[in-house]
Amino acid sequence: MVQQEKNQTVTEQRNAKSHQLDRLSVREIVTLMNEEDQTVAHxxxxxxxxxxxxxxxxxxxxxxxxxxxxxxxxxxxxxxxxxxxxxxxxxxxxxxxxxxxxxxxxxxxxxxxxxxxxxxxxxxxxxxxxxxxxxxxxxxxxxxxxxxxxxxxxxxxxxxxxxxxxxxxxxxxxxxxxxxxxxxxxxxxxxxxxxxxxxxxxxxxxxxxxxxxxxxxMGKVYGNLMVNVQATNKKLRERTIRIIEEATGADEETARRYGNEAEGDARVAILMLMFKVSRQKASDTLVQVRNHFGNAVKQLEQSQGSSS
The missing domain is CATH 3.40.50.10490 (Glucose-6-phosphate isomerase like protein; domain 1)
Known part of the structure; x- marks a missing residue:
């Protein structure tokens, strides 16, 4: 029987399920670890x-x-x-x-x-x-x-x-x-x-x-897309293109062209595509809403709606 000391925090106590841990096979050890890990999310x-x-x-x-x-x-x-x-x-x-x-x-x-x-x-x-x-x-x-x-x-x-x-x-x-x-x-x-x-x-x-x-x-994500990701390497530059595609429905060629024009800033490229605005307008809108992308979308929707 595993003895627990009253003055120990629970994280320092012995786990009865693993009392014979050193006698288990590799498969049994990793299985037990997995079973214990499944309790963490709960x-x-x-x-x-x-x-x-x-x-x-x-x-x-x-x-x-x-x-x-x-x-x-x-x-x-x-x-x-x-x-x-x-x-x-x-x-x-x-x-x-x-x-x-x-x-x-x-x-x-x-x-x-x-x-x-x-x-x-x-x-x-x-x-x-x-x-x-x-x-x-x-x-x-x-x-x-x-x-x-x-x-x-x-x-x-x-x-x-x-x-x-x-x-x-x-x-x-x-x-x-x-x-x-x-x-x-x-x-x-x-x-x-x-x-x-x-x-x-x-x-x-x-x-x-x-x-x-x-x-x-704080508006750093649009839907479930990392629109604020920094395109600092090849993988992330390609991810930026995919984000522009997903957010706007544009094809890869268009997304790449707008991404280049926006100097890798997916947010700017998306706003340019979605609302047919200039890079400067997209950038200025983001500044006005303290870089909250969702609010930038709402502001451009409202401005274009009121002018139509």
């Missing part, structure tokens, strides 16, 4: 109300000019850095709109610096050094107890910033110090305490929801 679904509240806070902060800071240690910190680094090219936003901070600094992205998470004052300094009024800070820690993250969130609170906490246990110290707590209790890992597994997957899912929802709400 756990995340239970936190949808909390995630929605946090996502609304992110949208509000960004709409008013604020930036988002993820802060965590170890796997949690790396996941924050990953999401922050992927958002600018995906959604065509300024590089400093999404930021990832990790205990131990940039070196910790590639190499484990395990004791860095215990430095609460370092977390305080990390936020104090970069935050400004209107920003929002998302603390990430599977256990919900990392002092580095707790310190960072307390400093963010002191500065009057909106705070979100993502943890994988219930009633965590992190949840107690943030305005928008998100708890995704995934249960014990198949390798005891290895929160890079289910907990890491859950955290990544939540981060996907927060950042993607914010960008969709």
């Amino acid at each position: 756990s995340v679904s239970g936190a949808i109300p909390q995630i929605s509240n946090a996502a609304e806070a992110v949208v509000e902060a960004m709409t008013l000019g604020g930036r988002l800071f993820y802060i965590g240690a170890g796997t949690s910190g790396r996941l924050g850095v990953l999401d922050a680094s992927e958002c600018p090219p995906t959604f065509g936003v300024e590089p400093d709109l999404f930021n990832g901070l990790i205990a131990g600094g940039e070196k910790a992205i590639r190499a484990a610096i395990e004791n860095a998470e215990d430095d609460e004052e370092a977390g305080v300094r990390a936020i104090a050094d970069v935050a400004r009024a209107g920003d929002i800070v998302v603390g990430i820690t599977a256990s919900g107890t990392a002092p580095y993250v707790i310190g960072a969130m307390r400093e963010a609170n002191r500065l009057g910033l909106a705070t979100v906490g993502i943890s994988c246990n219930r009633d965590t110290p992190l949840s107690a110090v943030v305005k928008y707590p998100i708890e995704v209790p995934v249960g014990p890992e198949i390798i005891t305490g290895s929160t890079r597994l289910k907990a890491g997957t859950a955290q990544k899912m939540v981060l996907n929801m927060l950042s993607s929802t914010a960008m969709i709400q």
Whole structure:
């Protein structure tokens, strides 16, 4: 029988299903991992109300000019850095709109610096050094107890910033110090305490929801098309052409011609095609609506409707 210690967080407890893990075959190990991973999405679904509240806070902060800071240690910190680094090219936003901070600094992205998470004052300094009024800070820690993250969130609170906490246990110290707590209790890992597994997957899912929802709400997506994608390599340039085709119904030759005229900006090319306007008019309209593509479409629809 697997014994559980009362003072352990659930993510640190032993998983009864994997008590004989080292005796399993390769097929049995990967099957068990897959079965456990299938429980993660269900756990995340239970936190949808909390995630929605946090996502609304992110949208509000960004709409008013604020930036988002993820802060965590170890796997949690790396996941924050990953999401922050992927958002600018995906959604065509300024590089400093999404930021990832990790205990131990940039070196910790590639190499484990395990004791860095215990430095609460370092977390305080990390936020104090970069935050400004209107920003929002998302603390990430599977256990919900990392002092580095707790310190960072307390400093963010002191500065009057909106705070979100993502943890994988219930009633965590992190949840107690943030305005928008998100708890995704995934249960014990198949390798005891290895929160890079289910907990890491859950955290990544939540981060996907927060950042993607914010960008969709801010008009960086049209339908389900990444109209703001930055065409910085061959693959993305070809994707831009396909996006123009999908959004307008144009053939490939036309989409490519307009894409070139718009210098790779799918939004401009789409507006030019949809409304038969000049590149300058399309660009000016986007500026007028603060680069919210859906609002640019509505504005041109209204202007052309009133002039007909």
